[in-house]
Amino acid sequence: MSFLDSIVAAIKALRQNMLRSILTTLGIIIGVASVIVMSSINAGARQKVEQHIASLGSTMLSISPGTSRRGGRSGGANSAPMLSERDLKAIEESVPNIIGAVGEIRVSATAVAGATDWPTTIYGVHASFPAVRSWPVAEGRFFSEQEASAGRRFAVVGDTIGKEIFGGANPVGAQIRIGNVPFEVIGVLAPKGQTPGGRDQDDMILAPAAAVRARLAGRDETVPDQLHAIRILFADGTDLARADTQLREVMRVRRRVRPGDPDDFGVYNIADFVRARNETAATFGMLLAATAAISLLVGGIGIMNIMLVSVTERTREIGLRLAVGARKKDILVQFLVEAVLLCMIGGVIGLGIGVGASSLVARLADWDVLINANLVGIAIAASAGVGVFFGFFPARRAAQLSPIEALRYE
Amino acid sequence: MSGPGKRDDALVCGDTIRKTYSMGAEEIHALDGVSFRICRGEFLSIMGPSGSGKSTLMNLLGALDQPTSGILEIAGDNIGAMTSDQLAGLRNRSIGFVFQQFNLLKRTTALENVKLPMLYARERPADLNAAAKEALDLVGLSDRLDHHPAQLSGGQQQRVAIARALVNHPQILLADEPTGALDSETSREIMQLFADLNKGGVTVIIVTHESEIADWTRRVIRLRDGLIIADERKQEPLHVVS
Numbered sequence: 001m002s003f004l005d006s007i008v009a010a011i012k013a014l015r016q017n018m019l020r021s022i023l024t025t026l027g028i029i030i031g032v033a034s035v036i037v038m039s040s041i042n043a044g045a046r047q048k049v050e051q052h053i054a055s056l057g058s059t060m061l062s063i064s065p066g067t068s069r070r071g072g073r074s075g076g077a078n079s080a081p082m083l084s085e086r087d088l089k090a091i092e093e094s095v096p097n098i099i100g101a102v103g104e105i106r107v108s109a110t111a112v113a114g115a116t117d118w119p120t121t122i123y124g125v126h127a128s129f130p131a132v133r134s135w136p137v138a139e140g141r142f143f144s145e146q147e148a149s150a151g152r153r154f155a156v157v158g159d160t161i162g163k164e165i166f167g168g169a170n171p172v173g174a175q176i177r178i179g180n181v182p183f184e185v186i187g188v189l190a191p192k193g194q195t196p197g198g199r200d201q202d203d204m205i206l207a208p209a210a211a212v213r214a215r216l217a218g219r220d221e222t223v224p225d226q227l228h229a230i231r232i233l234f235a236d237g238t239d240l241a242r243a244d245t246q247l248r249e250v251m252r253v254r255r256r257v258r259p260g261d262p263d264d265f266g267v268y269n270i271a272d273f274v275r276a277r278n279e280t281a282a283t284f285g286m287l288l289a290a291t292a293a294i295s296l297l298v299g300g301i302g303i304m305n306i307m308l309v310s311v312t313e314r315t316r317e318i319g320l321r322l323a324v325g326a327r328k329k330d331i332l333v334q335f336l337v338e339a340v341l342l343c344m345i346g347g348v349i350g351l352g353i354g355v356g357a358s359s360l361v362a363r364l365a366d367w368d369v370l371i372n373a374n375l376v377g378i379a380i381a382a383s384a385g386v387g388v389f390f391g392f393f394p395a396r397r398a399a400q401l402s403p404i405e406a407l408r409y410e
Numbered sequence: 411m412s413g414p415g416k417r418d419d420a421l422v423c424g425d426t427i428r429k430t431y432s433m434g435a436e437e438i439h440a441l442d443g444v445s446f447r448i449c450r451g452e453f454l455s456i457m458g459p460s461g462s463g464k465s466t467l468m469n470l471l472g473a474l475d476q477p478t479s480g481i482l483e484i485a486g487d488n489i490g491a492m493t494s495d496q497l498a499g500l501r502n503r504s505i506g507f508v509f510q511q512f513n514l515l516k517r518t519t520a521l522e523n524v525k526l527p528m529l530y531a532r533e534r535p536a537d538l539n540a541a542a543k544e545a546l547d548l549v550g551l552s553d554r555l556d557h558h559p560a561q562l563s564g565g566q567q568q569r570v571a572i573a574r575a576l577v578n579h580p581q582i583l584l585a586d587e588p589t590g591a592l593d594s595e596t597s598r599e600i601m602q603l604f605a606d607l608n609k610g611g612v613t614v615i616i617v618t619h620e621s622e623i624a625d626w627t628r629r630v631i632r633l634r635d636g637l638i639i640a641d642e643r644k645q646e647p648l649h650v651v652s
Contacts, residue, residue, distance in 0.1 A: 001529050009529075016517050320513045323474065324574070325502020325530040327495045403474045407509070 001330045003337075010338040014345075017310075021342060024306040027299025028346030028386065029353065032379045034292035036354025036371065037361065042285030043370035044362055049278045052195060055134065058271040059238055061247060063087075063230045065265050080255075080264040082226035085209075087254055091230065095246045097238040100132040103227035105209050107216045109179035113165045120161060121204045122178055124212025132233045140172035140187030148208035153215070155183035159191035159202035176205070181215045183207060193366075195274075240269060293382075299346070300386035307339050307394035318398050319406025332399035339391020340384050347383030351376060421581055421613055422448040422471060427480035429466050440466040442636035443480065448615065450581070453608040455616045455624040458633035465586075467633065468617045472505055472584050473497045485581050502530050506575025508585035512567045514559040520546060520570045521555040527578045545573040549603060565596035572603065576612070583607065585616045589623055601626045 001009075014021045065080045088103045105124035110117050127145040130136055143154040155176055162171050171185045183205075192201040213226065220226040234243055247267050251257075257264060311318070318331055326334075355371060362369040429441040441463045448454060458464040469475040470482055473489055476497075482489040485504045492500065501507075506527075514523050524542040528534045535541040546552050549569040559567050568588060575583055585604070589597035605626060608614045616627060624630050632640040 005529050012518070316513060317515060320507075320509075320515075321526070321530070322498065323472070323501060323507045323513075324527040325498050325578075327498040327530075329495075330530060404469050407474075407513070 006337045010341045025346030027302040029350040031296030031299045032350025033354040037357045038289040038292045040358035044367040048367045053271045059234045082223040085225035097235045099233045100128045101232040102126045102128045102132040104229040112177040116165045124209035137187040138190040153183045154186045156187040156206040158204045162188045300390040304390035311398040315409040322403035328399040332395045335395035335398045340387035343383040343387030347380045419449040421450045423483040425481040427477045430478045453627045454629045455627040462633040463636040473500045504581045506580040506583045508588045510587040510590040512571045524574045545577040549573045583614045
């Protein structure tokens with residue numbers, strides 16, 4: 001019997017038991033679909049994280065006071081003095097390869113415009129913010145350094161603030177009261193969306209550091225020109241490890257840390273930090289895909305079960321085929337082809353469902369549909385492999401039937 | 411005794427064939443040393459009560475089984491010395507089976523059923539459909555090509571089975587109780603068909619326990635307890651072949 005004949009015979013046999021064939025392949029369909037969905041979710045989430053990391057600026061180093069080397073808020077903030085405008089100036093003067101640096105002073109306050117009030121975070125920053133953070137203004141403009149040092153109370157609001165407080169109307173030129181201090185809105189930042197952790201990066205207001213320090217932040221007696229963080233953008237290709245060391249040297253001298261004592265400030269790369277935190281998520285994604293692969297295995301066991309039933313049911317047919325001249329090999333191939341075909345049909349349907357579901361998830365989660373062509377090939381090959389592996393035992397059982405006993409089987 | 415053919419016409423040659431099954435410690439001699447010759451063109455029946463060894467003999471004549479000892483030659487091949495693939499090839503080329511229960515593939519058309527043996531043939535006709543139609547025409551079913559077994563009467567199903575047995579132009583048509591599931595009128599029609607096919611040159615061997623069926627044939631081999639107890643030849647069978 002030719003291979004083509006075997007395929008035709010297998011299709012006929014499967015069609016004779018249509019419902020059973022469909023139910024049998026369900027395991028494979030679910031297995032393949034979930035492998036595809038899980039890995040595409042994994043890839044999509046990873047890509048989103050990478051985009052976020054890129055948007056953070058991979059050549060940006062941040063300094064914060066405190067002993068903690070990692071994390072935005074410092075661990076020992078109370079014991080260590082704040083950073084200052086003078087620190088920022090010193091760094092800009094003594095560390096090479098700096099494109100720009102921006103200081104940051106954070107205050108939580110309620111913003112009020114008209115009848116709406118909205119608790120948010122106010123960042124006192126310098127005019128260099130859009131350049132250093134690669135975060136452009138979408139509408140209006142950013143304040144200049146002159147305006148900032150003149151103590152002008154200008155505000156540039158995040159996209160969420162524009163939507164929530166001003167209801168989508170153009171807020172440029174409007175008044176906004178932050179902690180009872182009136183500010184004039186002169187610009188709206190481009191939307192940046194959520195962090196992979198789910199924090200809304202657009203829920204904030206930028207204002208000149210001098211105004212925020214003078215009117216909103218409590219007065220710091222030891223560091224009158226306090227800053228909560230300094231972010232320094234280096235030129236592309238800068239050796240960040242060296243830049244890190246240089247920053248630390250400058251800061252240790254300025255903060256009079258004795259040799260041998262640990263730093264009372266932290267220098268970190270947000271991109272590294274986010275990347276490290278997302279390693280866990282990636283591992284989790286791989287685990288999900290592995291679990292999905294197990295369901296493929298379970299589907300294979302279902303195939304084996306139903307093929308064994310089929311061999312028993314069709315014992316007389318096997319006897320007849322042997323009587324009219326089928327060799328053992330013909331019977332083996334016939335049942336093997338049936339199992340493989342069943343699995344591959346399941347694989348293709350599962351692939352379709354998987355791609356559909358991945359696109360849906362991608363749309364809901366707002367990322368690109370990422371389906372690896374290799375993965376598609378592997379999914380189909382794996383389902384065929386499952387067919388061969390789990391189809392072989394039933395097929396061999398069929399092939400080893402004695403024609404006499406098979407013909408006599410009731 | 412006047413043999414119906416010359417020695418070179420021998421199609422099946424059995425020499426002291428024994429077939430022994432072991433049932434636990436006990437050995438059962440299903441065939442206990444039988445010898446016979448069957449020539450080309452014979453119309454033969456094998457009779458005997460159950461347990462006489464006639465099923466065993468039929469399995470051997472159909473190359474479905476091999477003798478424990480003795481020599482059995484079918485169409486020049488020594489059955490005892492063949493591999494299972496060689497036996498399959500012999501069955502495909504030289505033997506056409508007809509069963510009591512027809513053994514047609516259900517939900518499969520008559521034409522597809524008849525095509526089945528050709529699918530396993532090493533040399534197959536260029537046009538399988540034409541060859542299958544020809545065989546169905548021979549049994550008078552050329553108007554039922556697309557019918558499934560369930561849509562056919564018992565007699566028609568047996569005709570499809572006979573067409574399937576004939577499609578590879580075998581040298582022996584081997585029928586096991588071919589009328590066992592049919593009423594007497596239909597049985598007569600089927601036996602008439604065998605008689606006609608035999609007249610056309612096909613060697614027909616029928617295994618039966620009914621003497622009315624054996625009456626159609628020109629030679630009757632009777633078995634009892636694994637031995638041939640009679641080998642009767644008739645000049646003319648009781649039923650006159652039209």
